[in-house]
Amino acid sequence: xxxxxxxxxxxxxxxxxxxxxxxxxxxxxxxxxxxxxxxxxxxxxxxxxxxxxxxxxxxxxxxxxxxxxxxxxxxxxxxxxxxxxxxxxxxxxxxxxxxxxxxxxxxxxxxxxxxxxxxxxxxxxxxxxxxxxxxxxxxxxxxxxxxxxxxxxxxxxxxxxxxxxxxxxxxxxxxxxxxxxxxxxxxxxxxxxxxxxxxxxxxxxxxxxxxxxxxxxxxxxxxxxxxxxxxxxxxxxxxxxxxxxxxxxxxxxxxxxxxxxxxxxxxxxxxxxxxxxxxxxxxxxxxxxxxxxxxxxxxxxxxxxxxxxxxxxxxxxxxxxxxxxxxxxxxxxxxxxxxxxxxxxxxxxxxxxxxxxxxxxxxxxxxxxx
Numbered sequence: 001x002x003x004x005x006x007x008x009x010x011x012x013x014x015x016x017x018x019x020x021x022x023x024x025x026x027x028x029x030x031x032x033x034x035x036x037x038x039x040x041x042x043x044x045x046x047x048x049x050x051x052x053x054x055x056x057x058x059x060x061x062x063x064x065x066x067x068x069x070x071x072x073x074x075x076x077x078x079x080x081x082x083x084x085x086x087x088x089x090x091x092x093x094x095x096x097x098x099x100x101x102x103x104x105x106x107x108x109x110x111x112x113x114x115x116x117x118x119x120x121x122x123x124x125x126x127x128x129x130x131x132x133x134x135x136x137x138x139x140x141x142x143x144x145x146x147x148x149x150x151x152x153x154x155x156x157x158x159x160x161x162x163x164x165x166x167x168x169x170x171x172x173x174x175x176x177x178x179x180x181x182x183x184x185x186x187x188x189x190x191x192x193x194x195x196x197x198x199x200x201x202x203x204x205x206x207x208x209x210x211x212x213x214x215x216x217x218x219x220x221x222x223x224x225x226x227x228x229x230x231x232x233x234x235x236x237x238x239x240x241x242x243x244x245x246x247x248x249x250x251x252x253x254x255x256x257x258x259x260x261x262x263x264x265x266x267x268x269x270x271x272x273x274x275x276x277x278x279x280x281x282x283x284x285x286x287x288x289x290x291x292x293x294x295x296x297x298x299x300x301x302x303x304x305x306x307x308x309x310x311x312x313x314x315x316x317x318x319x320x321x322x323x324x325x326x327x328x329x330x331x332x333x334x335x336x337x338x339x340x341x342x343x344x345x346x347x348x349x350x351x352x353x354x355x356x357x358x359x360x361x362x363x364x365x366x367x368x369x370x
């Protein structure tokens with residue numbers, strides 16, 4: 001199979017979908033890899049390293065899309081890329097269709113096969129291709145939140161871990177999944193007082209067992225959220241419903257009950273956000289303030305640490321990319337339930353329920369297309 005790796009063109013996106021090592025593995029299996037010129041530079045990988053691995057370098061994004069049978073990306077195609085996707089071409093990337101009507105319509109129109117990293121799902125309901133970026137984003141949420149709590153950033157002027165004789169900051173984590181767990185570990189490690197809210201009692205029991213003493217768990221309800229946001233300094237939105245829009249757990253009226261300088265970090269922004277006041281931002285201008293509450297809502301948080309993110313992402317996606325390339329997407333999806341669940345749009349038809357529900361589209365049984 002011919003695999004194409006274009007350069008990411010979303011604002012401040014420095015990740016790349018495949019490391020030179022990943023390209024080497026695909027080539028070892030008999031496939032061809034074409035990488036757009038300088039695609040890996042932002043992550044610390046030179047064109048020379050890709051060439052040494054056996055990949056070929058193409059000068060433009062158009063050339064990569066034109067050549068490839070399978071496109072491997074990090075972020076969803078943006079408007080200038082919509083016209084590049086071809087009928088029958090496989091696009092393997094993060095799509096987050098449920099938060100993008102224009103993207104959904106464009107991919108339907110293209111008749112490309114869209115296999116989304118974020119909905120590839122194992123039998124235990126884990127999301128193997130979302131995990132590495134969730135781990136990065138969860139840890140980064142605390143790193144960024146701590147920075148924006150500083151007074152020069154308009155925050156409360158509170159040190160996350162406090163000092164002897166001065167209590168630490170209070171961190172509220174909404175959601176006890178991968179993002180929430182990583183955020184809680186980071187915050188706790190810095191000495192903050194952390195509370196994790198979740199609706200899954202089994203998960204709360206597990207977290208209660210494994211987390212350090214400065215992490216508490218609480219059942220998530222609207223009443224509890226409303227009470228907790230009044231007293232916490234940093235609030236992390238870490239809620240995920242696979243392939244669907246995130247629920248709005250923090251409403252606009254709650255902001256007025258928060259202390260001035262409270263920081264909200266919405267890691268669910270790719271899925272529409274779990275704060276009612278969330279709107280996507282970029283690394284260039286990451287924050288905005290509503291009712292004296294700082295919102296950090298960067299839609300590609302792991303893009304700020306591209307070397308770590310690219311390495312982690314390739315580790316996770318490469319085995320699936322090899323399956324897709326070796327067998328073709330149809331046979332690979334017949335054999336792998338996990339990959340089958342990654343299919344969102346195929347030949348102009350929506351085959352994933354969360355996407356169909358989000359935009360009131362007809363849901364087509366994916367089996368009829370396999």
